[in-house]
Amino acid sequence: MHLETIAALLSKRAGFDAKIIGDRKIARAVETRRVACHLPDLEAYLKTLQSSPQEFNELVEHIVVPETWFFRDRKPFDFLVNFVRAEWLLKPGAAKLRVLSIPCSTGEEPYSIAIALLEAGLPVNRFSIDAVDISQQALAKAQRAIYGRNSFRGEDWVDRNRYFQAVEDKYTVCPIVRNAVNFRQGNVLNEMVVIQPKYDIIFCRNLLIYLEDSACQQILNTLHSLLASQGLLFVGASETGKVVSDRFSYLRQSFTFAYRKVDSIQPPVLSSQSILSQSVSPPSLVTSFKQPKLKPAVSQATIPAIQLPERKAAVNTQAHSEPSLRSQAATPSVNTLPDSDLQQAKQLADAGHLVAAIDCCKNYLETHCTNAEAYTLLGTLYQATMNYAQAERCLQKALYLQPNAYEALMHLALLKESRGDAIAAKRLWQRIQKLQPTS
Incomplete structure (x- = not known):
C-alpha cells in the first residue's frame, strides 16, 4: 500500500509511469533511500517523502538512470x-x-x-x-x-x-x-x-x-x-x-x-531547396514486407531479418575546413548475449511456456536494464500473450536503447497496425525500409 502511494506521488510530481519504470525498480530505490534516511519502515519514509522536497529529489536520483553520450544518434x-x-x-x-x-x-x-x-x-x-x-x-x-x-x-x-x-x-x-x-x-x-x-x-x-x-x-x-x-x-x-x-x-x-x-496560421510552404521540406512521396509500406502471423511460441528464428548496410568508414574531419555530415549507417542488430536467464527465456518461449519466459526476461532485466535484445524479446512475448500495452512499452524501450534495432521496429510497426494507429505504423515502416541496402 505504501509503495503504491509513493508511486502515485512520483506520478503526480514528476509524471513517472510506474508500469514503465517497474514496480521492482521503484521498490529498490525506495528501500535504498529508507535505509539511507535511517527510518524504521515504509510508513515513516512515506511521511518524510511527502514533507521533504529534498528527499523527493534524492529518490528521483535513484530512479532516473542517465543514459547519454556526446552526439547521441548523430x-x-x-x-x-x-x-x-x-x-x-x-x-x-x-x-x-x-x-x-x-x-x-x-x-x-x-x-x-x-x-x-x-x-x-x-x-x-x-x-x-x-x-x-x-x-x-x-x-x-x-x-x-x-x-x-x-x-x-x-x-x-x-x-x-x-x-x-x-x-x-x-x-x-x-x-x-x-x-x-x-x-x-x-x-x-x-x-x-x-x-x-x-x-x-x-x-x-x-x-x-x-x-x-x-x-x-x-x-x-x-x-x-x-x-x-x-x-x-x-x-x-x-x-x-x-x-x-x-x-x-x-x-x-x-x-x-x-x-x-504548428502555429494557428498555416505556415508558408518552404522552398524545395530547404533542408526542412521534403516533397518526396512516402515509400510503399507493404511492397517489401509481409506481416508475419504471431504464434504463441516466439522464437528469434521466426523474426524476419533485414540485411543491414555495412557501416561506412569514418571520415577524417581534420582534412576538411568544415565537418563532414556523414550518413548514419544502420546500427547492427541487437547483440546476442550468452547470459543464462536470456537463453532460458528463449528456450521457454520456443517451448510455448510464455509466462515462464516472461519471468525469465524480467529477472534478466533486473541486472541488465540497458539491454535492447532483452526488451525486444519481452515485447514479443507480451505481444504473443495479447498484453499489447506492455508489449508496446518494452519495444519502445528497446528502440530507446538502440534506435535502429530492426526486430523491435518490425514488431512495433505490426503492433501499431493491429491497434489501428496507422500514422505511427507508417512512420515505423518508413524507418524499417531505410535500413535496407539500396541496390
Missing part, C-alpha cells in the same frame, strides 16, 4: 548544422538562435549542441543554450564538464581535440563550449514558464517514454508554448507516437525525429 546534429546553414543564417534579421535542452542529464547533449552550432559557423555571440534537468547530481557533473570514455561512444562526430582537452584518462570540455551553456535545475511539469523571446529549437529526447500519457501531453503543451513560431522540436526515436499532429508537423528526415511547431 543524425539530429547533422540536421542541426544543415538547418543553421540552409535556413537560419539566411533568415532576414536573425539575431540570436535560442536553444533549450531538457532534460539535459549530465551535459553531453547541450555541449554537443554547442559544438554543432560552432561547426555550422555561428559565433558564440549568435546563440544561447539553456540546459535544464530535475537531477542535482546530473547537473553537478554537467557543470564539472569532465567525461570518461563512456561519454564518447562510437565514431567521433568531429575532431575531439578541437573542443576537448585530455586530462589523464578523461576529457574536459573547452571553455568556449562550456561557457555557451547555461545549466539550471527545473521540472518541466511545474516549473517551466513561457519566456520571451521564445526558443527556436528544443531538444527533449528520451523523457516522454518514461511518463504517463497525461504528463506527456502536459509537457508537449509546455514545449509548444516555449517554442517560437516555426520552432523545431527534437524527440527520441521511440517517442514519435506521443507527439500530437495538430500541434507539431513531422519533418521527413531519416533518423532525426524532428517536428516543426
Whole structure:
C-alpha cells in the first residue's frame, strides 16, 4: 500500500509511469533511500517523502538512470548544422538562435549542441543554450564538464581535440563550449514558464517514454508554448507516437525525429531547396514486407531479418575546413548475449511456456536494464500473450536503447497496425525500409 502511494506521488510530481519504470525498480530505490534516511519502515519514509522536497529529489536520483553520450544518434546534429546553414543564417534579421535542452542529464547533449552550432559557423555571440534537468547530481557533473570514455561512444562526430582537452584518462570540455551553456535545475511539469523571446529549437529526447500519457501531453503543451513560431522540436526515436499532429508537423528526415511547431496560421510552404521540406512521396509500406502471423511460441528464428548496410568508414574531419555530415549507417542488430536467464527465456518461449519466459526476461532485466535484445524479446512475448500495452512499452524501450534495432521496429510497426494507429505504423515502416541496402 505504501509503495503504491509513493508511486502515485512520483506520478503526480514528476509524471513517472510506474508500469514503465517497474514496480521492482521503484521498490529498490525506495528501500535504498529508507535505509539511507535511517527510518524504521515504509510508513515513516512515506511521511518524510511527502514533507521533504529534498528527499523527493534524492529518490528521483535513484530512479532516473542517465543514459547519454556526446552526439547521441548523430543524425539530429547533422540536421542541426544543415538547418543553421540552409535556413537560419539566411533568415532576414536573425539575431540570436535560442536553444533549450531538457532534460539535459549530465551535459553531453547541450555541449554537443554547442559544438554543432560552432561547426555550422555561428559565433558564440549568435546563440544561447539553456540546459535544464530535475537531477542535482546530473547537473553537478554537467557543470564539472569532465567525461570518461563512456561519454564518447562510437565514431567521433568531429575532431575531439578541437573542443576537448585530455586530462589523464578523461576529457574536459573547452571553455568556449562550456561557457555557451547555461545549466539550471527545473521540472518541466511545474516549473517551466513561457519566456520571451521564445526558443527556436528544443531538444527533449528520451523523457516522454518514461511518463504517463497525461504528463506527456502536459509537457508537449509546455514545449509548444516555449517554442517560437516555426520552432523545431527534437524527440527520441521511440517517442514519435506521443507527439500530437495538430500541434507539431513531422519533418521527413531519416533518423532525426524532428517536428516543426504548428502555429494557428498555416505556415508558408518552404522552398524545395530547404533542408526542412521534403516533397518526396512516402515509400510503399507493404511492397517489401509481409506481416508475419504471431504464434504463441516466439522464437528469434521466426523474426524476419533485414540485411543491414555495412557501416561506412569514418571520415577524417581534420582534412576538411568544415565537418563532414556523414550518413548514419544502420546500427547492427541487437547483440546476442550468452547470459543464462536470456537463453532460458528463449528456450521457454520456443517451448510455448510464455509466462515462464516472461519471468525469465524480467529477472534478466533486473541486472541488465540497458539491454535492447532483452526488451525486444519481452515485447514479443507480451505481444504473443495479447498484453499489447506492455508489449508496446518494452519495444519502445528497446528502440530507446538502440534506435535502429530492426526486430523491435518490425514488431512495433505490426503492433501499431493491429491497434489501428496507422500514422505511427507508417512512420515505423518508413524507418524499417531505410535500413535496407539500396541496390
